[in-house]
Amino acid sequence: xxxxxxxxxxxxxxxxxxxxxxxxxxxxxxxxxxxxxxxxxxxxxxxxxxxxxxxxxxxxxxxxxxxxxxxxxxxxxxxxxxxxxxxxxxxxxxxxxxxxxxxxxxxxxxxxxxxxxxxxxxxxxxxxxxxxxxxxxxxxxxxxxxxxxxxxxxxxxxxxxxxxxxxxxxxxxxxxxxxxxxxxxxxxxxxxxxxxxxxxxxxxxxxxxxxxxxxxxxxxxxxxxxxxxxxxxxxxxxxxxxxxxxxxxxxxxxxxxxxxxxxxxxxxxxxxxxxxxxxxxxxxxxxxxxxxxxxxxxxxxxxxxxxxxxxxxxxxxxxxxxxxxxxxxxxxxxxxxxxxxxxxxxxxxxxxxxxxxxxxxxxxxxxxxxxxxxxxxxxxxxxxxxxxxxxxxxxxxxxxxxxxxxxxxxxxxxxxxxxxxxxxxxxxxxxxxxxxxxxxxxxxxxxxxxxxxxxxxxxxxxxxxxxxxxxxxxxxxxxxxxxxxxxxxxxxxxxxxxxxxxxxxxxxxxxxxxxxxxxxxxxxxxxxxxxxxxxxxxxxxxxxxxxxxxxxxxxxxxxxxxxxxxxxxxxxxxxxxxxxxxxxxxxxxxxxxxxxxxxxxxxxxxxxxxxxxxxxxxxxxxxxxxxxxxxxxxxxxxxxxxxxxxxxxxxxxxxxxxxxxxxxxxxxxxxxxxxxxxxxxxxxxxxxxxxxxxxxxxxxxxxxxxxxxxxxxxxxxxxxxxxxxxxxxxxxxxxxxxxxxxxxxxxxxxxxxxxx
Numbered sequence: 001x002x003x004x005x006x007x008x009x010x011x012x013x014x015x016x017x018x019x020x021x022x023x024x025x026x027x028x029x030x031x032x033x034x035x036x037x038x039x040x041x042x043x044x045x046x047x048x049x050x051x052x053x054x055x056x057x058x059x060x061x062x063x064x065x066x067x068x069x070x071x072x073x074x075x076x077x078x079x080x081x082x083x084x085x086x087x088x089x090x091x092x093x094x095x096x097x098x099x100x101x102x103x104x105x106x107x108x109x110x111x112x113x114x115x116x117x118x119x120x121x122x123x124x125x126x127x128x129x130x131x132x133x134x135x136x137x138x139x140x141x142x143x144x145x146x147x148x149x150x151x152x153x154x155x156x157x158x159x160x161x162x163x164x165x166x167x168x169x170x171x172x173x174x175x176x177x178x179x180x181x182x183x184x185x186x187x188x189x190x191x192x193x194x195x196x197x198x199x200x201x202x203x204x205x206x207x208x209x210x211x212x213x214x215x216x217x218x219x220x221x222x223x224x225x226x227x228x229x230x231x232x233x234x235x236x237x238x239x240x241x242x243x244x245x246x247x248x249x250x251x252x253x254x255x256x257x258x259x260x261x262x263x264x265x266x267x268x269x270x271x272x273x274x275x276x277x278x279x280x281x282x283x284x285x286x287x288x289x290x291x292x293x294x295x296x297x298x299x300x301x302x303x304x305x306x307x308x309x310x311x312x313x314x315x316x317x318x319x320x321x322x323x324x325x326x327x328x329x330x331x332x333x334x335x336x337x338x339x340x341x342x343x344x345x346x347x348x349x350x351x352x353x354x355x356x357x358x359x360x361x362x363x364x365x366x367x368x369x370x371x372x373x374x375x376x377x378x379x380x381x382x383x384x385x386x387x388x389x390x391x392x393x394x395x396x397x398x399x400x401x402x403x404x405x406x407x408x409x410x411x412x413x414x415x416x417x418x419x420x421x422x423x424x425x426x427x428x429x430x431x432x433x434x435x436x437x438x439x440x441x442x443x444x445x446x447x448x449x450x451x452x453x454x455x456x457x458x459x460x461x462x463x464x465x466x467x468x469x470x471x472x473x474x475x476x477x478x479x480x481x482x483x484x485x486x487x488x489x490x491x492x493x494x495x496x497x498x499x500x501x502x503x504x505x506x507x508x509x510x511x512x513x514x515x516x517x518x519x520x521x522x523x524x525x526x527x528x529x530x531x532x533x534x535x536x537x538x539x540x541x542x543x544x545x546x547x548x549x550x551x552x553x554x555x556x557x558x559x560x561x562x563x564x565x566x567x568x569x570x571x572x573x574x575x576x577x578x579x580x581x582x583x584x585x586x587x588x589x590x591x592x593x594x595x596x597x598x599x600x601x602x603x604x605x606x607x608x609x610x611x612x613x614x615x616x617x618x619x620x621x622x623x624x625x626x627x628x629x630x631x632x633x634x635x636x637x638x639x640x641x642x643x644x645x646x647x648x649x650x651x652x653x654x655x656x657x658x659x660x661x662x663x664x665x666x667x668x669x670x671x672x673x674x675x676x677x678x679x680x681x682x683x684x685x686x687x688x689x690x691x692x693x694x695x696x697x698x699x700x701x702x703x704x705x706x707x708x709x710x711x712x713x714x715x716x717x718x719x720x721x722x723x724x725x726x727x728x729x730x731x732x733x734x735x736x737x738x739x740x741x742x743x744x745x746x747x748x749x750x751x752x753x754x755x756x
Contacts, residue, residue: 001528003430008534011423015416019212022413022547023617034631044642051645054661058138059208059653062153063087064198068644084714086095086707088199092167094151095163095193095236096215098137098222099127099170101144103185110183111667117673119177120144126173134166135159139210142734146170147218149210152198160232162241163191164268167230171270186228190221193236197702202713205730206652211706213695217263224255230268243271244409370543383585385626390552391618401627403480414453416545417490420538421445421497421565427535428501437504441497448493477548482523484553487546491557494539495564502532505576533599536565537606544610553615558607564599599719652731656746679743682728686712689736709736 050364054062066087101107108116127146131138135156136148148166151159167189174187197699199204216234225231231249240246251258251267386393393399425442428435458465458473465473476482505525525532569577577596649658661674691711696704716738720728731739734746 003533004427004528007423007426007430008323008531008538009200011420011538014419014423015538018416018419019545021027022545024619025419027624030628033628037087037628037631037635041631041638044635044638048638048642048645049648050661051642054658055645055649055652059200059206060153060198062089063208064648067648071647084711086199086201086710088197088703088706088710089153090195090701090703091152092195093155093159093193093200093239094196095148095159095191095239096149096196096210096218097149097163097167097189097191098145098147098219099167099187100146101174102188102227103183104144105277107177107181107183107185114673114675119181120223121673123173123177123665130166130169130173134162134169136162136166139208145222147222149196149198151208160191160236161243162195163193163236164230164232164244166241168268168270171228171230177290186223188190188225188227189230190218190223190225190232190273191230191236192218192221192241194218195701197706198600199706201706201710201733202717202730203734204651205718207732209733209735211693211735212702214449217261220253220255220257221263221265222264224251224258225249226254226267229270232268234264234266246679298719309327370420376719380656386622391550391615391622393622398629402622413545413547414449414456414490415477417494418446418449418453420542421449422493422539424494424535427531428525431528431531432505435501435505438501441500442480445493445497450489452490452493453563456486483548487553488551489756490546491543491561493559494542496538496724498532498535498539499564499568503572505532527580529580530595530599532570533565533603536603540603540607540610544614551611551618554614555611558610562603562607566602567598569596579599654745674744676744679741681741683741684716684738684740686736690692712722713738 002069034297046093058069070085107119111119124141124146128138130136131148134150136147136150137152140147148161148163150156150166156162167187170189171187174185178185192214194212194217196210196212196215198210200208221231221233226249232246237246245268246266247269249267251263251265253259295466385395385398393402410428421442425438428438432438454465455469455473455476458469459477462470476486502525539561540558543554543561546554546557574596577594577599581595652658653661658673686709692708693705699705713733717730719725719728720740727745728740729742729744731741733739
């Protein structure tokens, strides 16, 4: 009896340990899969945000969204279009600002080409920050010309006021360049209010631009302006409501176009107190062509005004510090301990990467914690997406995905059946060592269970087993009815072995003829019939371990086990239990419940407990599945958005330029430039397009004229796809002018240096 108890306990502990290990492994696997998915999602989100920032620095959001929407369309729908796609929108009540650097030629002669590009990059970066502050949409930079629009894409009632403030801030910003370079550079600003057509033309190198007669007027307002002043038209003045002091501009005396059109102009009186433009304390990095920096002037804000404080010219380190200045927005000088700029840049990039990695790790842990907390809400929501009784998903597709999901621990579950059958035979051998049926059922059952286990393990270890067996095992795991049949066969073997042993057990003749005598000398199954009910409990344990079947299938199997054991207890084993109870009654005066009832009731209660446990396990498994699917779907959505953003960015910038900006985090003022020794540049223009363009109603306010221009530019873009023109790169379109170049790609062999 002691040995039998130990065997039962060892069996329960062994199977329980296997169950714990399987559950723990499943939870850890789900956790790691979710973490990996979140990590990929975080990286994809960061890359997608970089792409989106780069994309929105070239295109307005409403245009980019429309392009992404069209890119996702079915190609067959695009073939039905009569014309090439054109993204053009009409915007009324906007203000257009043109600004040009006066004295740019003198500035060019005072520094090298690379220094000039660096200076312009820093200056235009400051203009971009001013544009964001004053609600401007930067349209384009043409050489030393900068132009932007207010009131687009979202309407603003104060669009004219914002544009004038932008112009005044630009005039103030150029003063630091004038002081630092000691050249007579200044800004000439023109503002006009009206209507524009904004969008992109062509099919390659998309760049946002605006067209209209009012855009031409704004351009002429700049050309007819005065350096250091903001030149506005009558239409802009009408939108101001007296917010600025104005004086006559007399633009017609300086610009023939304004005189011919009879446009009345005004000049904005510059306030005595300089405007706070939010860019004070920023140095422009410039080294003269002789390698010596002129004394820099730092602008600093004190009590709402600006003061100019030149650095000490006698400081020998001043020139070197300024020549290495990176133009930090905070005016914070870099560490002079590293005189090599490239080394300093490498160290800065390394520090940013380390800081970025730590930040990403923190963000990942934060997302993971949020995901773990959301599991509770997912579990609550799961009740709305599943049937209450069967726990099957209401969505058939989701249920199919769950049912075909491979359970790699099914082999371990079948091995539990082997363990249960082994300890069952051991307990029966201890109780009745002369029961031959026990040994026969053990050998036959173990062989059959080993076959089932090996077939289940073949899909887990495909390199160990033959290919046909692996294919068969995979089919079983992915087919619900085959999986259920396989599990039922395993439980049927364990249960049949127990039932056959019970039926093969014969009562001891001494017990049958003399119930009052002592126990038979040979012992036997009749002496301890309760252990066969305990063995039935082990069969229930083996059923619970079948992780590849649903809780309803487990319930069916457990009901069959309980019914079969109860039927044997009430029929074939009724005399054995009655004799066992009479013999126990000789030693106890208490009223006992007949053992055949108590044992069957015990099995039934344990069956209900195991069913509740199986239901809980499946509920948790479905929750983990939903959690994993949710994280995976989020990753797929981010990945898909990244692919579309990447395709859109690739159509706006050359591949190597986009790769540069997307490779790592860049500062706003960081310059990308590449020198080319030998290239070819081409301009193709439609000289009479200005005469063709009209904004009459028959042309839909000019849109149909631009549609015609879009077809021409699209045909030019199509030529670049031909093999003989693969070395040509489209640069941009300027109005009705098409600009392209050769020799400006990294692959020199593809550029065809011999034929530019």
